[in-house]
Amino acid sequence: LTALSCSSVVLVAARSRDGTIGFVVLIVAVAAAEVVAVMLLIGFSTLLRVWRTFTTSPVGSLLLIVLN
Numbered sequence: 001l002t003a004l005s006c007s008s009v010v011l012v013a014a015r016s017r018d019g020t021i022g023f024v025v026l027i028v029a030v031a032a033a034e035v036v037a038v039m040l041l042i043g044f045s046t047l048l049r050v051w052r053t054f055t056t057s058p059v060g061s062l063l064l065i066v067l068n
Contacts, residue, residue, distance in 0.1 A: 054060035 055064065
């Protein structure tokens with residue numbers, strides 16, 4: 001995750017001619033990448049929790065049996 005952010009930062013910095021614009025874009029790109037990664041992690045853990053609760057509850061088990 002961090003390596004990915006750093007590589008994208010290096011790419012952005014290398015592409016831009018003007019230092020200031022490149023630096024701003026770089027910061028925005030890193031922030032966006034980190035936010036997206038955190039959101040994905042939170043979403044994934046929430047899905048796992050919901051799935052675990054669903055499969056361990058009796059109603060969920062019955063529904064799974066019926067669906068299969």
